[in-house]
Amino acid sequence: xxxxxxxxxxxxxxxxxxxxxxxxxxxxxxxxxxxxxxxxxxxxxxxxxxxxxxxxxxxxxxxxxxxxxxxxxxxxxxxxxxxxxxxxxxxxxxxxxxxxxxxxxxxxxxxxxxxxxxxxxxxxxxxxxxxxxxxxxxxxxxxxxxxxxxxxxxxxxxxxxxxxxxxxxxxxxxxxxxxxxxxxxxxxxxxxxxxxxxxxxxxxxxxxxxxxxxxxxxxxxxxxxxxxxxxxxxxxxxxxxxxxxxxxxxxxxxxxxxxxxxxxxxxxxxxxxxxxxxxxxxxxxxxxxxxxxxxxxxxxxxxxxxxxxxxxxxxxxxxxxxxxxxxxxxxxxxxxxxxxxxxxxxxxxxxxx
Ligand code: ADP
Ligand code: MG
Numbered sequence: 001x002x003x004x005x006x007x008x009x010x011x012x013x014x015x016x017x018x019x020x021x022x023x024x025x026x027x028x029x030x031x032x033x034x035x036x037x038x039x040x041x042x043x044x045x046x047x048x049x050x051x052x053x054x055x056x057x058x059x060x061x062x063x064x065x066x067x068x069x070x071x072x073x074x075x076x077x078x079x080x081x082x083x084x085x086x087x088x089x090x091x092x093x094x095x096x097x098x099x100x101x102x103x104x105x106x107x108x109x110x111x112x113x114x115x116x117x118x119x120x121x122x123x124x125x126x127x128x129x130x131x132x133x134x135x136x137x138x139x140x141x142x143x144x145x146x147x148x149x150x151x152x153x154x155x156x157x158x159x160x161x162x163x164x165x166x167x168x169x170x171x172x173x174x175x176x177x178x179x180x181x182x183x184x185x186x187x188x189x190x191x192x193x194x195x196x197x198x199x200x201x202x203x204x205x206x207x208x209x210x211x212x213x214x215x216x217x218x219x220x221x222x223x224x225x226x227x228x229x230x231x232x233x234x235x236x237x238x239x240x241x242x243x244x245x246x247x248x249x250x251x252x253x254x255x256x257x258x259x260x261x262x263x264x265x266x267x268x269x270x271x272x273x274x275x276x277x278x279x280x281x282x283x284x285x286x287x288x289x290x291x292x293x294x295x296x297x298x299x300x301x302x303x304x305x306x307x308x309x310x311x312x313x314x315x316x317x318x319x320x321x322x323x324x325x326x327x328x329x330x331x332x333x334x335x336x337x338x339x340x341x342x343x344x345x346x347x348x349x350x351x352x353x
Contacts, residue, residue, distance in 0.1 A: 043257070044165050045091040045241060046155075055156040058099075060091040066146035074190045077116055079218040080149075081123025086222045087244065088153035089131050090297040093223035094242040095164070096230070097157035101136045102128060105150040107143035131224060161236065163301070168239040168258035172302040174321040175237075175311065177226040179270040180247055181286055184293025185278035186210065186217030212274045216296070223299040226316060230301075233310050240301035248291040249344035250300045251321075252330050258302075261328030264321035264342070267335045291332070292345045 015023055028042050039056065040048035046060040064084050066072055072080075085102060092099040104124065108117065128135050133153070157163075193205040207214060223242065230237060239258055241250045247269065251262050266287045279286035290296075302323055303311060311317050321333075330342040 040164065045094040046097070048095065048157075048162060048164075051156065055158050056162055058092050058095055058097045058155040058157055059152070060088055060154075061150065061152045062087045062091065063151075064149040066148070071190075071194070072147070074194055075218060077119040078123035078126070081120040081125075082127045082219050083123070084149045084151050085124055085127035085131070085133065085153070086220050086297060088151045089127070089133065089222035089224070090220075090242040090244065090299075092153055092155040093227045094240050094299055095155075095157055096161045096227055096237065096240060097155045098227075099131060099133050099153050099155040101134050101154045103136055103152045104138040105140070105148075105152075106138070107141050107148040109143050109145050109147065111145075112147060131222065161231075163237050163240040165239055165241050165254050165257035167237075168254050168260050168262075168302040168323045169304070170260060170323055170325060171305055172238050172323040173305060173308060173311075173319050174251065174262055174264060174300070174302055174323060175317050175319050176243070176247070176270065176298055176300050177223060177316055178296070178298045179272045179275070180243060180296050180298060181269075181275045181279070181289030181293050182213045182216035182272050183220060183295035183297075184217075184246075184289045185275040186213035186215070187293075187295070188282055189214060189278055190217060210274065210278065212272060213278055220295065220297045222297055226299050229314075229316055233307075233314075235303055235307050235310060237301040237303055240299055243296045243298045243300050244294055246290070246292045246294040246345070247300065248330075248332075248342040249294070252342060252344050254300070254302065255323075255326070255330045258323070259326050261324040261326055262321055262330045263324055263328070263333055263339075264331070265333045268318060268320040270318040270320075287332075287335075291342070 018026065024042070031042070033041050037050040038047070039050055046058040049057040049059060051057040064070060064080070064087070070080055084104065088102065089099045124135065127133070189207065189210045193207060196203055196205055239254050241253055243250050247264070251264060255262050269287055269290045271286045271290055275289060276286045279289055311319065332340050332342050334340060
């Protein structure tokens with residue numbers, strides 16, 4: 001279908017009118033699985049495929065596009081290579097799984113030298129080594145402008161441990177690993193410093209006081225430790241998703257998939273002090289960074305009430321709310337005690353903001 005072809009009613013729908021998630025629905029709703037081995041197709045963090053053994057096979061893909069997902073003026077290529085792998089591993093961990101193989105496709109413009117691309121691959125290697133993943137293939141081609149990165153990662157998960165977005169039950173506790181909003185704080189600092197530098201190239205910005213949030217933006221980590229911790233504690237999450245688009249968007253995904261509602265307490269959302277400093281500088285409520293920022297790659301999950309004692313006061317994990325009836329919808333209880341419905345304003349690549 002060409003860009004200008006009209007639909008039956010004679011009108012044209014812009015992708016930006018419906019947004020990323022509706023677009024995916026629109027494009028894929030006609031596809032039904034033909035193979036018995038496809039256990040879970042579209043609609044979770046990874047596909048889940050029968051392997052014929054005790055474990056299930058996991059498959060995921062994420063793309064990073066220059067000018068959309070990264071700005072090469074402040075993104076070191078080694079970090080970018082690292083992040084390209086991490087964002088995919090994050091989806092495997094969110095199924096409670098273990099990543100094993102990666103394939104990476106790149107489309108490169110003439111602006112990128114062999115040396116630059118080798119630097120990118122140093123980052124790819126570092127992530128693969130640290131997370132015990134084998135690079136097993138990929139594809140290379142040229143692009144008219146910019147760098148395009150498409151990564152596919154496979155992994156496995158014990159059959160009885162696979163965790164979908166859809167398993168949250170009423171009264172389950174909503175938990176999150178680490179802290180939220182830092183990656184967005186880092187992005188704002190990097191953009192601000194870029195503008196300062198553009199205005200006066202002699203102005204060398206002092207970004208040392210923002211090193212934590214900048215690192216969270218440029219070189220995130222994936223949820224390996226959390227998955228290992230849950231295993232050690234003997235806790236089986238009832239649902240899980242990674243925080244790539246912001247807490248609001250992710251809890252809404254869990255609620256929709258699990259046909260439930262949720263209450264999240266603003267004052268329970270874990271936020272790093274450096275994130276709060278940046279939020280203050282931009283005069284934005286730090287919770288907004290956590291709710292709508294995205295790219296934190298922490299894990300958002302639900303657990304049964306019976307696991308409360310085991311998880312309470314665990315330093316890696318914060319309980320931020322609970323699952324309720326579907327009729328309630330997904331809500332935030334603000335620090336002032338007000339209840340407001342959550343909206344997914346996070347990263348939605350096509351939607352007009
Ligand atoms: P995530 O944020 O975890 O990467 P996405 O929101 O990108 O997940 O995707 C949601 C679901 O839609 C996933 O199951 C993904 O595999 C699927 N999906 C995304 N884009 C496409 C596409 N162009 N064609 C088919 N499936 C897609
Ligand atoms: Mg995901």
